[in-house]
Amino acid sequence: MITKRHKYQLPEGYSLLQCILRARAFLKDPVKWISNNMDRFGGTYTAAIGFKRKLILTQHPGFISHVLKENHKNYQKSTISTDAGATYLGNGILFSNGAFWLQQRRLIQPAFHREKLQALQFVIIKTIKESIEKCPTGNAVDIYPFVHSVSFQVLLRSIFDIPLSPDTFREITGLFGNIQEFLFTDTNQPARRLLYPFTGERRSTARKTQRLRSIIRDVIHQRKSSGESKGDLLDMLLNSTYEDTGESMGEEQIINELVVLIFAGHETTANTLCWLLYLLTSHPPVLQQLQADLIETSLPDALTNERLKATISEAMRLYPAAWMTERVTLAADSFGPYTFPAGTIIIPFFYGLHRNEQLWENASLFNPERFMHSEKTAWAGHYFPFGAGPRMCVGNHFAMAEMCFFLHAFLTTFQLQSTGHVPSMKALISLRPDKVILNIKKRVLDKAAV
Template sequence: METKKKKYNLPDGYSLFKTAINSVDFLNNPINFISKSMDVYSETYSTSLKRNKKIILTQNADFINYILKENHRNYKKSKLSTESAARFFGKGILFSNGDYWLRQRRLIQPAFHREKLQGLNNTIIKSISDFLTDFPTGESIDIVPIIHKLAFNILVKSLFDINLSPQIMEEISQIFSDLFEFLNKDVNQPFRKILYPVTGEKGKNLKKAKRLRDIFKRIITERKQENQNYTDLLDMLLNSRYEDTGEPMHEEQIIDELIIIIFAGHETTANTLSWLLFLLSCNIEILQKLTERLKNISVSESANDEYVKATISEGMRLYPAAWMTERVAIEDDEFGEFSFPKGTIIIPFFFGLHRNKYFWDEELKFKPERFIDDPKILKSKNYFPFGVGPRMCIGNNFAMTEMSLFVYLFFKEFEISATGQIPGMKPRITLRPDKIILNINRIKS
């Protein structure tokens, strides 16, 4: 008997042929390309991966909310963003799916609760203060690599509150940066894979990943031999127990999660802070208001200060480090007028959502006050810097505290001014600035 082929109502968009001819434009500047396509089609459009395999891109708040939260059970992360990445970075919660992900998430989440994290505040403050001692000053300084190093130091110190030698710190940092670069290229230039057998690139990076695991393994072994309590994230992971069995994680799982915390928490925070300094340098009145505010609060109060939080939130609205994410439909699904088959990839485009002129008043303007005048928008479905639903960022409290403490400590010691150079956006796995060139002076006391 002949079975009738099911008809779906996919959003308008690019055919396979048009997708192919536009692929270079897309890869060169995905944010521009997606934004322009949304002007041509609509805030939800489709593109083709192969025959009968569609990708739907959307900046529609309700659709994003539906995929990531309301009907999240029907969606998982794609193979590319789980299995491919896991070969190098292990299968910690960012790169896993299904029951394994849920069990790990339940286990780890309590370590990231606000109260638990308070024990890390002193470590973070010390890391930032130490770093600021040698912070470069002068004219035309590119802050991007400097802030990246700072965010990396804070995270590693929060994971392992021990004195790692500068060589080991450098080695861990270099391996992460190499693996991150490799994964970026793997995702953005998939055709490069054909060359791996010739260039040996994959093998070299797998070796680096193994070396990283060996370093972490040694740290864990030394920790287990000590008879001392720490307040760092490693101790929290070592002490956590599965609800069902009461057992701890295996050592390899702890290593997976340590790597994931650095992977997910380093670039995101570094990029957010770099964009924030750029925005503040171009908005003198807001910078003045912020520094005035800091004069009246203590460092520990900064983490809960309304204006500090609003300033960081507004930075993340304009430059969300996680500018998009992706999910794959497990079964056929429909939303509004659209219906689509299982296997369809959906891309929630947070960058577009955060600059949607139908929701945001003066959408391109840096206006922290909007979060104070209407605090509800922080929790609205038009603002997802940390994602939404059960896979929402586990480190959001950590990141907000770290960034607030940085803002406080940095502006107590330094003044910045703009150079007129507008940074370019490099949307890869995260939204990087290419360079951010500022003038920086130490405030004379």
């Protein structure tokens, strides 16, 4: 056990040898493994990942807030996530730090302001309505591939408002899936890097990255040569200029940012929707009440439907797509009884924070009402589905709009029932269910109500 190191007071936890011996348990089910350790060590613990390098994992709300908000200037993303991400997905805001990150964030954030999103609302709704028609129905449908595909289409159409051919769509989906899988393994099993010269994984991923970038580059060239203005996210990036120089963003940087938006935006939303459909079908009274509410609401008004928003919030509490994040200390820091040197990696464990019995009444219960009858201040300090502080999710309003419109269209079109299947958690870069198998039938409208 690590208790004291030099002048620093790290939390209790595991030495390097203990971490190596437990690596299999971690890789098999990271969320369960970390949750068990949180119970064992009281919500914060240390894991040594090198002779000098230490991680502090925490689900303490104050510690998480200290790192992401109050003392954020002393923290940045660590090379563990930024190096591989920037190599294979480009140096967009998700994988950059410091002045460059701030400059890019200032340029991109305005595109996601609520008023700007109203312009995208039409595309989002249209894409969802067209897709819903193609939803598979039956007694045991795994809804994950369908929801993933809709969410991907919504994002791609919001970024480039052009119809992509089914082949191009499939190709982009496949490329992202492969690159993402490689990144996850690369980050979690660094020892595998020794094998890359023999397996050729690194080279093949680099080729996929180049292919992805060339598809996006072609779309940008088409847009520039057409002179058209679509009001989509691509137009916004093409037209934006840096505050200090007044210059536009270079083409390669626009590609970096578009790749990052697609990467950060598609699976997180799809995963949240799928967990939510699983939770709703396992709680029929909650589902029925929500459906009754939505039938009385028009699709555009879904965005302000309190019950719907509370239900999404509750699903993100129990299954936060971003189940953890990471930061590294720039200078030595302290929180509560702990002190730690520069270079310590802090892992805010959102999954554990959101299920902490001391912070949430009946924490494991799916109960959307908890978000309906309480002031935001009651949970704002311990609920971070979109992160917190200056690096908080830039796409949160977009994600909420997409989820509200999708759920309205889906729940008013279909009758859903649980099949009793319980999804397993796959804690990849985001937390996804392996499958969500549901009984799905078209709703028969009550004639009197038509």
